[in-house]
Amino acid sequence: MNSAKRHEIFACLKSANPHPTTELEYRSPFELLIAVILSAQATDKSVNLATRKLFPQASTPEKILALGEQGLTEFIKSIGLYKTKAKNILATCQLLIQQHHSKVPRTREQLEKLPGVGRKTANVILNTAFGEPTIAVDTHIFRIANRTGIAPGKNVLEVELKLLKVVPKEFRLDAHHWLILHGRYVCKARKPECAVCKINHLCEYKNKTI
């Protein structure tokens, strides 16, 4: 795919949704961090249902730690992998208190040292909480990057590094959200809705559904 086409794809996505953001509900970098840890292999909707009850009760590392494993589990047990996530969240809260004055750190290196936080989660926090032009490649972005030809790659890291290189600078901050939302609602895994896709005329996928 050439750079003019890529530019047009992002211009189209932007004109349809000028201010994209995460569908996770949060009011602080800390709440976003907890929500993103909870969202691994779970829907944003299921996370929001849980955090709507959790955050009014506990929205700081100290308060979540005070809930203890059993108390935290009560709030998040409807979410997949909740047992592991509860352990990771409590260990993360402990580290935030001990090493970061109860604040969410702003560097990738520090973020990735927190239990339950991998490269993708660190990218989401850097991008959405701190406004860094990172691109967190999840299953949706991986699929779209390969299908459309925007940034083909064999694994998520390859796609991420390619996207960082080829997405025009003016679109880099929001690229991650445009692509996720496009994958979630239009370019779906099993049956992409090519008939209503705003970038159909630019997409290079060979097996479009129309």
Ligand code: SF4
């Ligand atoms: S045309 Fe189809 S395959 Fe291409 S981006 Fe749109 S929905 Fe996805």
